Amino acid sequence: MLAIGVDIGGTKIAAGVVDDEGVILAQTRRDTDATDAHSVDRGVVDVCRELMADHEIGAIGLAAPGFVSSDRATVGFTPNLPWRDHDLRGEVAAALDTTVPIVVENDANAAGWAEFRFGVARDVEDMVTLTLGTGLGGAIVSGGVLLRGRWGVAAEIGHMRVVPDGHYCGCGQNGCWEQYVSGSALVRDAQAVAQTRPDRAQRLLELAGGKWRKISGHHVTAAAQEGDELAIGLLGTIGRWVGEGAASVAALLDPELFVVGGGLSAAGELVMAPAREAFAAHLSAAGYHPEARFAIAAMGNDAGIVGAGDLARR
Amino acid sequence: MLAIGVDIGGTKIAAGVVDDEGVILAQTRRDTDATDAHSVDRGVVDVCRELMADHEIGAIGLAAPGFVSSDRATVGFTPNLPWRDHDLRGEVAAALDTTVPIVVENDANAAGWAEFRFGVARDVEDMVTLTLGTGLGGAIVSGGVLLRGRWGVAAEIGHMRVVPDGHYCGCGQNGCWEQYVSGSALVRDAQAVAQTRPDRAQRLLELAGGKWRKISGHHVTAAAQEGDELAIGLLGTIGRWVGEGAASVAALLDPELFVVGGGLSAAGELVMAPAREAFAAHLSAAGYHPEARFAIAAMGNDAGIVGAGDLARR
Amino acid sequence: MLAIGVDIGGTKIAAGVVDDEGVILAQTRRDTDATDAHSVDRGVVDVCRELMADHEIGAIGLAAPGFVSSDRATVGFTPNLPWRDHDLRGEVAAALDTTVPIVVENDANAAGWAEFRFGVARDVEDMVTLTLGTGLGGAIVSGGVLLRGRWGVAAEIGHMRVVPDGHYCGCGQNGCWEQYVSGSALVRDAQAVAQTRPDRAQRLLELAGGKWRKISGHHVTAAAQEGDELAIGLLGTIGRWVGEGAASVAALLDPELFVVGGGLSAAGELVMAPAREAFAAHLSAAGYHPEARFAIAAMGNDAGIVGAGDLARR
Amino acid sequence: MLAIGVDIGGTKIAAGVVDDEGVILAQTRRDTDATDAHSVDRGVVDVCRELMADHEIGAIGLAAPGFVSSDRATVGFTPNLPWRDHDLRGEVAAALDTTVPIVVENDANAAGWAEFRFGVARDVEDMVTLTLGTGLGGAIVSGGVLLRGRWGVAAEIGHMRVVPDGHYCGCGQNGCWEQYVSGSALVRDAQAVAQTRPDRAQRLLELAGGKWRKISGHHVTAAAQEGDELAIGLLGTIGRWVGEGAASVAALLDPELFVVGGGLSAAGELVMAPAREAFAAHLSAAGYHPEARFAIAAMGNDAGIVGAGDLARR
Numbered sequence A, B, C, D: 001m002l003a004i005g006v007d008i009g010g011t012k013i014a015a016g017v018v019d020d021e022g023v024i025l026a027q028t029r030r031d032t033d034a035t036d037a038h039s040v041d042r043g044v045v046d047v048c049r050e051l052m053a054d055h056e057i058g059a060i061g062l063a064a065p066g067f068v069s070s071d072r073a074t075v076g077f078t079p080n081l082p083w084r085d086h087d088l089r090g091e092v093a094a095a096l097d098t099t100v101p102i103v104v105e106n107d108a109n110a111a112g113w114a115e116f117r118f119g120v121a122r123d124v125e126d127m128v129t130l131t132l133g134t135g136l137g138g139a140i141v142s143g144g145v146l147l148r149g150r151w152g153v154a155a156e157i158g159h160m161r162v163v164p165d166g167h168y169c170g171c172g173q174n175g176c177w178e179q180y181v182s183g184s185a186l187v188r189d190a191q192a193v194a195q196t197r198p199d200r201a202q203r204l205l206e207l208a209g210g211k212w213r214k215i216s217g218h219h220v221t222a223a224a225q226e227g228d229e230l231a232i233g234l235l236g237t238i239g240r241w242v243g244e245g246a247a248s249v250a251a252l253l254d255p256e257l258f259v260v261g262g263g264l265s266a267a268g269e270l271v272m273a274p275a276r277e278a279f280a281a282h283l284s285a286a287g288y289h290p291e292a293r294f295a296i297a298a299m300g301n302d303a304g305i306v307g308a309g310d311l312a313r314r
Helices: A037-054 A088-096 A107-118 A183-196 A198-207 A217-226 A229-253 A263-267 A269-282 A300-312 B037-054 B088-096 B107-118 B183-196 B198-207 B217-226 B229-253 B263-267 B269-282 B300-312 C037-054 C088-096 C107-118 C183-196 C198-207 C217-226 C229-253 C263-267 C269-282 C300-312 D037-054 D088-096 D107-118 D183-196 D198-207 D217-226 D229-253 D263-267 D269-282 D300-312
Strands: A002-008 A012-018 A024-031 A057-064 A075-077 A084-086 A102-106 A127-132 A136-142 A257-261 A293-296 B002-008 B012-018 B024-031 B057-064 B075-077 B084-086 B102-106 B127-132 B136-142 B257-261 B293-296 C002-008 C012-018 C024-031 C057-064 C075-077 C084-086 C102-106 C127-132 C136-142 C257-261 C293-296 D002-008 D012-018 D024-031 D057-064 D075-077 D084-086 D102-106 D127-132 D136-142 D257-261 D293-296
Touching: A002 A037, A002 A107, A002 A300, A012 A037, A012 A300, A024 A037, A024 A300, A037 A057, A037 A088, A057 A088, A057 A107, A057 A300, A088 A102, A102 A107, A102 A300, A107 A127, A107 A136, A107 A257, A107 A300, A127 A229, A127 A263, A183 A198, A183 A217, A183 A229, A183 A263, A198 A217, A198 A229, A217 A229, A217 A263, A217 A269, A229 A257, A229 A263, A229 A269, A229 B229, A257 A263, A257 A269, A263 A269, A269 A293, B002 B037, B002 B107, B002 B300, B012 B037, B012 B300, B024 B037, B024 B300, B037 B057, B037 B088, B057 B088, B057 B107, B057 B300, B088 B102, B102 B107, B102 B300, B107 B127, B107 B136, B107 B257, B107 B300, B127 B229, B127 B263, B183 B198, B183 B217, B183 B229, B183 B263, B198 B217, B198 B229, B217 B229, B217 B263, B217 B269, B229 B257, B229 B263, B229 B269, B257 B263, B257 B269, B263 B269, B269 B293, C002 C037, C002 C107, C002 C300, C012 C037, C012 C300, C024 C037, C024 C300, C037 C057, C037 C088, C057 C088, C057 C107, C057 C300, C088 C102, C102 C107, C102 C300, C107 C127, C107 C136, C107 C257, C107 C300, C127 C229, C127 C263, C183 C198, C183 C217, C183 C229, C183 C263, C198 C217, C198 C229, C217 C229, C217 C263, C217 C269, C229 C257, C229 C263, C229 C269, C229 D229, C257 C263, C257 C269, C263 C269, C269 C293, D002 D037, D002 D107, D002 D300, D012 D037, D012 D300, D024 D037, D024 D300, D037 D057, D037 D088, D057 D088, D057 D107, D057 D300, D088 D102, D102 D107, D102 D300, D107 D127, D107 D136, D107 D257, D107 D300, D127 D229, D127 D263, D183 D198, D183 D217, D183 D229, D183 D263, D198 D217, D198 D229, D217 D229, D217 D263, D217 D269, D229 D257, D229 D263, D229 D269, D257 D263, D257 D269, D263 D269, D269 D293
Parallel strands: A002 A057, A057 A102, A127 A257, A257 A293, B002 B057, B057 B102, B127 B257, B257 B293, C002 C057, C057 C102, C127 C257, C257 C293, D002 D057, D057 D102, D127 D257, D257 D293
Antiparallel strands: A002 A012, A012 A024, A075 A084, A127 A136, B002 B012, B012 B024, B075 B084, B127 B136, C002 C012, C012 C024, C075 C084, C127 C136, D002 D012, D012 D024, D075 D084, D127 D136
16 A cells, blocks of 8 residues: 655655555655744645655655654644644645545654664564654654554653753753753864863864854764764764663663764764663663664665655555 | 463462352462472462363453563563563463463553552553552553553563663662652662661661661551651652653553552552642643543452453453 | 052053052042053053052052963953053053062952952962852962963853853853853843743843843842842852852862852852752762852952052962 | 870770881780770780880870871770770770870771871861771861761761662661771672672672682772772772772862772772773862872871870870
């Protein structure tokens, strides 16, 4: 059965027709105005209509950022879109006037599901994805089942607390994991060093045109790949926190595989090696508990489309 | 279908015939020599034979402490019994010479399952049990399914790290949650105050016959129920850590209910009220994420028998 | 002997003639342009000339923010003024063309010294001041001697680390004490609650005209004095961290008195009571180590003038 | 002027005649029964009599473990001797029937003073000693003056808290620095790894005859010097905590030199190099605050005698 997967972002909507093997047969996109809820709804309807014109579609999956209700219909809260308790499924179903089943999924769950079904985790039944982007998103698959939780908001993995009274988090708490492992954390740490110890951050400052406020995650990765000591250390610290937090996750979930995705995964072994090392060093009962593997996500930017489409078929 | 549930402890084996409603129709027990693996195997076989003599049994569930393999056959490691990579299912099946299906389950998982099926969590689909005994054990049910993990050792919830470089833990790590919320933690904290600040611990010392090393968890609960300020504070600290850790668990699992069991649950609201308060204060995105409830376990000491029996039927 | 004390701030200079009893006999001030180093130097010279015209002056003390050299001549670094390795003593001495001894002191040290000599600490020999303003400044007097350290930058008390990997600090480190006890910390915490849990922050939001970004320390203190639960809790948390950090300071310095000053001291017992309680609970070897007292600073805004003048006489 | 220095330990008393250059001209010792207060007093009197027989003595300094009163007369509390509020000066003065001035000093202060006057710190005015033995003792000299504090118990440096809710400490608190940097901490960490991960601790286990409980600090240092990865890591962790804690000390005291002594200093650069690195990385306002040096103590086991004798002359 063919399904449509729609990945709804803050500035654009990407959609595709997904076959049973997770291959995208056709693709389209729309720019949207994130301040206008109707514009986003309209964009979703548009891409579906376009793809339904040429394909026999059996299901539609809509991947949205934020909190999606457990009945897979409503977006409760999302930081980057104007929706609050928005009946996305209802709106789209009414506009499309179709009996094709439509489901809404959290976008991190959709992307994780794509890795589980067709990506680097396709041979395992128990996995956790860690998406190191602006924040830390994730998805949990346990025994082959996507873990959704009572209110549909499981796998808010970036908000597990790793340091009591630690860094402030936008969620209102302190010490959340994403404050230690995200791209934002990397940039903040790099800028702090460059501001207070410019002597140690010469290469980063060069790459950023001499302005510490301009240092980006790409600069850090580039400098580290050249061998810059500070940049290697900064990415190593991110990796260490990935591994230490993952050891706590393993105590709860006992996954076989951690899939690391997001922009920071471009740093490759600069993050992955210290992550593995810290995981092994912090795994409880390590001699008796087999060590989960760590692998980099394989599905790239299409993961949301593929995962949303595939989840809609289930 | 009737099932036998066997709860294997360090010094005794308790077993019962469990019906479909979770009622125990008959019960028996054996003392065992925990230093002798054969003695324990024999005890398990004995109780099964006894109960099978009078009942038509469709399944047998064996609840064992420690790491149980994901195929529900083998005990990999257990702290209080002499088994290492022990094929418990095979041994028992051979001795009983039966075709009745036999499964091995982790005892905390079995007890948690009993709460989920027949106890305080019987009306929810997503729950986490927290058993505050010598350590902190637990079970996770998500979407009505017991979460086992890749190697059968999920829900080692007491070993989620809550304080980096925190208290030493017997598992080889530091800062594990069970070092902050277990009965052992309570006793240790109480004894530390009584030793270094006897003026603040007068009532606890009285109850313990004047010796700080004799202070037990029961003494703390008793003193707190009388209104002793120190004891109330000590239990409140345990409760606070229950709630703070549960907030991290909720970020991952989004349960509807936390079931608090084990010896420390006897302290009731002295632990539960601060647990709820701390949970609410530390829940990420609190305004948008409904708050899980906290309830005290209802199944008592039979939970292991009932849960093991019921899991064996599935 | 009469001395001039000059308190150099970011936007103004306040100066006075200080007698042997710490009384200010005459006072003057100048506004300054903090972006122009010469403007500040000129202002200092001006106020000295004005006060010297009418009084027989035996010493001049200049209190400056930031790092003052151990020879009491140079300002190495200051966050709010354009000086870097600035020979303030030399500049002022040359302009005044005087043989009166001139010394430069750190402003927090000067203010602390005023409390020690003439204020709430005048009867003790061992004290630490904690100035809870934008940051956390301080002064240490041990055995009646102001502690300056090798490079003149002792008593940077706000940068003792209290939480490894804790809140970011402008100094380039994490977890500095001032991130937990300053007025900035209070405002940040209050705004975070108001933003993410407006239901809990109704009174604070009312006082701030409905805008969480407008909540100030004064609003929190006012709300707490009315009995608002959140505000009381926020100040209590500040107080708790004051006491916990002070217990570490006491392990090193064994003072008799902690003098709490700065804007946050206006909250009085709302901060002081939890500070004392936390200090007592966290003092090492508490039964054997007498407990230091906590008192609110008594010298007010003149402390810098009085302390600078008095230190110049020594 | 010649002075007697007496170093009073748990099982023996060592004493010497100390000249103005810190040279020991004559030495003697007594074994003592630490369970008998009189035996210890008698031993102190004996060694003094013996040394006074042959030398013209101008002052006597008694170095005792534990809390010494600020009038340098009384031992308030000491963990290893039977004294409680014991007038050691009075007892000894009465028994010796002498007018020679006698003072009591804390033993860590005496040893630190010896380093300051005659040892590795003889050219600095501001130093802190860190004695990494069973616990973490220390002495603070600021501006050439030994810092005693209000009640004589300053420089209890091992009880500065470095981790909130961290490792239990015998002082009744949690997270004290000495739980992270002492010889006891090293042994505990090494044994924990050897118990839970024997595969990683093969060399340590060999050195300890196969028994993890027998692993000592010497084994760790020896293995590290052979290149054993685990041992190097364990000492590196100690060193890292030395440096991180020292950065907090520097924020308060701004010393020029940290003198590292005690049994663990035998590990040399295995501890010192990571200590220096961590100190530099964690020093607040690092670009503006010159970095204190770290050096290994030079006075060895005689430091207590020399320091006690020299302090008695002041």
